[in-house]
Structures are given as C-alpha cells and as structure tokens.
Amino acid sequence: MVGKPEVLALIPARGGSKGIPRKNIRDFAGAPLIAYSITAGLQSQHVTRVIVSTDDEEIAAVARQWGAETPFLRPAEFAQDDTTDLPVFEHALQWLRENESYQPEIVIQLRPTSPVRPVGLIDEAIELMLANPQADCVRGVVPSGQNPFKMWQIVPDSHQLKPLLSLPNLKEPYNAPRQELPPTYWQTGHIDAIRANTILNKHSLTGDVILALLIDPLYTVDIDTIEDFWNSARLINDPRTKAVDPLKSRRSFPDKVSHLIMDFDGVLTDDKVYIDQNGGESVRCSRSDGYGISLLKGKSAIQPMILSRETNPVVTARARKLDIEVFQSVLNKDQAIQTLIEERNLNPSEIIYIGNDLNDLVVLPLVGYFVCPADAHPQVLRQADLVLKQVGGKGAVRELVEKIMEKQSNQENLKEGN
Numbered sequence: 001m002v003g004k005p006e007v008l009a010l011i012p013a014r015g016g017s018k019g020i021p022r023k024n025i026r027d028f029a030g031a032p033l034i035a036y037s038i039t040a041g042l043q044s045q046h047v048t049r050v051i052v053s054t055d056d057e058e059i060a061a062v063a064r065q066w067g068a069e070t071p072f073l074r075p076a077e078f079a080q081d082d083t084t085d086l087p088v089f090e091h092a093l094q095w096l097r098e099n100e101s102y103q104p105e106i107v108i109q110l111r112p113t114s115p116v117r118p119v120g121l122i123d124e125a126i127e128l129m130l131a132n133p134q135a136d137c138v139r140g141v142v143p144s145g146q147n148p149f150k151m152w153q154i155v156p157d158s159h160q161l162k163p164l165l166s167l168p169n170l171k172e173p174y175n176a177p178r179q180e181l182p183p184t185y186w187q188t189g190h191i192d193a194i195r196a197n198t199i200l201n202k203h204s205l206t207g208d209v210i211l212a213l214l215i216d217p218l219y220t221v222d223i224d225t226i227e228d229f230w231n232s233a234r235l236i237n238d239p240r241t242k243a244v245d246p247l248k249s250r251r252s253f254p255d256k257v258s259h260l261i262m263d264f265d266g267v268l269t270d271d272k273v274y275i276d277q278n279g280g281e282s283v284r285c286s287r288s289d290g291y292g293i294s295l296l297k298g299k300s301a302i303q304p305m306i307l308s309r310e311t312n313p314v315v316t317a318r319a320r321k322l323d324i325e326v327f328q329s330v331l332n333k334d335q336a337i338q339t340l341i342e343e344r345n346l347n348p349s350e351i352i353y354i355g356n357d358l359n360d361l362v363v364l365p366l367v368g369y370f371v372c373p374a375d376a377h378p379q380v381l382r383q384a385d386l387v388l389k390q391v392g393g394k395g396a397v398r399e400l401v402e403k404i405m406e407k408q409s410n411q412e413n414l415k416e417g418n
Contacts, residue, residue: 004046004048005046005104005105005106005130006048006049006102006103006104006105006106007044007046007047007048007049007104007105007106007107007108007126008047008048008049008051008096008104008106008107008108008196009040009041009044009047009049009050009051009107009108009110009122010051010052010053010089010092010107010108010109010110011034011037011038011041011050011051011052011053011063011068011109011110011111011112012053012054012085012088012089012109012111012112013034013052013053013054013056013059013063013112014054014055014056014074014079014083015054015055015056015058015059015079016055016056016079016080016081018081019224019225019226020223020225020226020229022058023112023113023223023229024054024059024112025058025059025062026229028115028229028232028233028236029233029234029236029237029247029379029382030247030379030382030383031066031246031247032062032066033112033113033115033223034052034059034062034063034066034112035062035066035246036112036115036116036117036244036245036246037110037111037112037114037115037117038050038052038063038066038067038068038246039066039067039244039245039246040110040117040121040122040244041068041108041110041122042067042068043119043122043244044108044122044123044126045123046122046123046126046127047108047122047126048104049069049102049104050067050068050069051068051069051070051071051092051096052068052069052070053072053074053088053091053092054070054073054074054079055073055074055075055076055078055079056073057073060073066246071095071096071099071100072092072095072099074088074091074092075091078091085109085205086199086203086204086205089107089109089194089199089205090199090200090203093107093196093199093200094200103196104196105195105196106126106129106130106193106194106195106196107193107194107195107196107199108122108125108126108191108192108193108194109191109192109194109205110122110191111189111190113189113221113222113223113224114188114189114190114221114222114223115221115223115232116219116221116232116235116236116241116243117190117191117219117243117244118215118216118219118241118242118243118244119242119243119244121140121190121191121213121215121244122191122193124213125138125140125191125192125193125213126138126193128193128211128213129193129195129211132209132211134209135195135209135210135211136194136195136198136202136204136206136207136208136209136210137192137193137194137195137198137205137206137207137209137210137211138191138192138193138210138211138212138213139187139191139192139193139206139210139211139212139213140187140188140189140190140191140192140213140215141185141186141187141188141212141213141214141215142185142186142188142214142215142216142217142219142220143183143184143185143186143217144183144184144185144186145186145217147178147181147184148164148165148184149163149164149165149167149173149174149176149181149182149184150173150174150181151163151164151165151174152164152174167181167182185212185214186220188215188219188220188222189222190215190219191213191215192205192206194206194207195207218235218238218240218241219235219241219243221235236382237378237381237382245382247382247383251368251369251370251385253369253385253386253403253407254349254350254352254368254369255407255411256349256350257300257302257350257351257352257404257407257408258301258302258303258346258347258350258351259302259303259304259305259346259350259351259352260296260302260303260304260305260352260354260400260401260404261304261305261306261307261337261351261352261353261354261363261367262304262305262306262307262353262354262355262397263306263307263308263353263354263355263356263357263360264306264307264308264310264315264318265283265308265309265310265356265357266355266356266357266373266375266376266392266393267354267355267356267373267392267393267396267397268285268286268289268306268318268392268393268397269283269284269285269392269393270283270284270391270392270393270394271356271375271392271393272284281312281314282314283314283318283393284393285318285393286393286394286395286397286398288395288398289393289395289396289397289398290321290322291398292397292398292400292401292402293322293324293397293401294322295401295405296401296404296405297323297324299405300404300405300408302404303324303325304322304324305324305325305326305327306318306319306324306325306326306327307326307327307330307333307336307337307353308326308327308328308329308330309329309330309331309333309359310328310329311328311329312328315328316328332362333355333359333360333362333363334362334363334366337351337353337363337366337367338366341366347368348366348367348368349368350368351366351367351368351369352367352368352369352370352371352400352404353367353369353370353371354370354371354372354373354396354397354400355370355372355376355380356372356373356375356376356377356380356392357376357377357380358377358379358380360372360380361379361380361383364383364384369385369386370383370384370385370386371384371385371386371387371388371400372384372386372387372388373387373388373390373391373392373396374387374388374389374390374391374396375391375392376392386400386403388400
C-alpha cells in the first residue's frame, strides 16, 4: 500500500427510532448523541472522511453542524425498522463511487448508540487492520459480563433446560467454576474497521478473518432505552474514563476583554440563602471577590456588571456596594445579553460571562468566553470554557479577575518589549 490509505468513517443514523424518539440528535451530556461519533471520526489521525448516512433532513443538518458530511440522503428502503447494516454500507459505497468516484480502502462503522469511546480507539483499530493485510475486519469487544457456557435454552413446549454451549474436554461446563471456562467476549458498537472490498465483494461487514480489539469494559454503552440514555451520560463525567468528548474543544481566553458579566447566586454568593423569622433574606458574599472587582475597575477599562434572575434587595445592595451596574429579574439571560450587545454596540468576543447553573448555559454561544466556579452544575462544568479552582461566593470571581489582569499585564509587557 503506497501513501496514506483512504479511510471512511460512516455513521448510520436513521430518523425513525422507536424506543427513544429522535434518539440520534437528543441531548446526551450536553451535545447531540450523534456528535460523539462524529467527533471520534474527526479526531482520528487516519480517518480521511466522516459521513453520516441518514434518511432524515434534521439529523443531516445536525451532523453538518458538528463537522460531518452528508452528501446523500439514505433511501427510505434502507431506513426501515428491520434494515440491517449491510445494505446501508453497500448503498453508501456505491453512491460515493458512482457520484464522486470515491473508493475508500477501509470503512469504519461508528454507531451513535455507543458514544463513550476511549480516545485513540479508532486509530488503534485502523493500525491493527493495516498491520494485518489478511484481515477482513477489526471488531471491538469487551469481556462478557456473563459466561455463555453457563447459559441455557428451554426446550419448546417443555420446562426442560438444554445447555446453550458444550465443551469437548469439560463435562457439564455450566457446573464448572468460572476459572475453568474459556474466556468469552461481547461485541460492542464502539468500532468496526472493515475493508471496503469485504463489503462490496463478500457482501459482509465482517468477512472471514476478524481480529479482536479489546476495549476496557468501563466504556461499554449500548443505548436502547431512556434509562440507558441517562445512565450512560454519567460516564462522560466519570474521572476514570478518557472518552472522546465533543465539548472538550474549549475556546481560548480572550486577548481583549471589555465586559465581565456575572451571575449573582452561586457566583458572588455561595448559593445559599438565610431567612429570618420575618421572612427576610440575606446571603453571604466574599470580601475577596469584592476587592478583586475593585482592582479590576481601578486598573482597567473593563466594565463588570451583574445579571441576575432574582428580584431581591440584597442583589441591589451588593451591586451598590461594589459600584457596578446590575440587571435584575432577568428570566431570559440570552435575550438580555443580546439586547445589551445591540444597544451598546458591544463586541461579543470581548465579553466574559461567569455563571453556575443551567439557566446560564443559554449565554454560552453569545459571549466570547464562558466561565464557571468549581461547584457549578455538572452540565455547566462540562460546557464551560474555563472551570475555576474556587467555588462560588468563596473566591471564584477573585480568581477570574486575577486571570484577566494577568493576561492584560502580559500583553502590556509584550507591547513594551516590542
């Protein structure tokens, strides 16, 4: 083989999911489910194209947003409930050959329903395939959770059990200790690397020589039910996993900052409220945060301000103490910031926002940089451009101010050096 082989990552994603409607574009830990497979393909060092095969215009649009190609829509006849994978792959390869004269050597199948993939898994599969020219396919497997030698069938129209498997050298393997049984493996949907010729000439997605790529069972995910969906999403945040994550491509700290917009509860406070016997409310703020804001105001032209959902005199009082602008009773923070940008002719890329909860996430695409305290909601922690070391109300704002001022100081030193 001369030069870099053409490797196509193909992601099958039909629109008619019955178990979980619109499953492939449903939010999974902060991104559409299909985005995890797309990102895995795009991050591979060997994959040359990432294509989604779908019959659904909406899925195709989402796929393009996350970087995949959708050069064709899959015909309805290949998008039925009983459609197997083989005709989907044959159609894709034939369409690409006839319409683009494109013929990959290796095809990677990335099922959206196995989104939690170890970083580097795809390249490992491709390299195993390239190192073994006799192989038709490389398939990802994990150790079986239950050994099939201890499994049974029930004889039809009877209560009689019949062992599923037998061994020539071991009597009654279903009664044997686990250690005496041969190890068995379960195929996962994480990765299949297949030679294109195997698909087109042998009419198979595996062929005759199938190599195993052993995957840590920690990553085993197969989403069939809504419970699978939510339980599997937790794995993305599990510190034991090093999984491909479409949200890890975080933006860089802005070179220029004009405005620092802060949520109040959970950012300038510790997200607790104290209520006296008369119903009066009070909160706890950090003097360190306050001093940091005063330093920012005194040494830069950056304008700090508070944007709060709450309507509470304590917010007004704290803003007055800090001598900064405050906007309260803001139910739609995205609309409020968009209005602020338009009315004041602000550059969105120069705005830093710091928030801690789900209602803050609508702001993320509107500003240049999104920051959160260390104790923010898990979804916010995943999507933020920067997660601070300090928690809300206990130094998070001061930490962010110091980062802003350090960046500003470094830029000034560079200018003086020039």
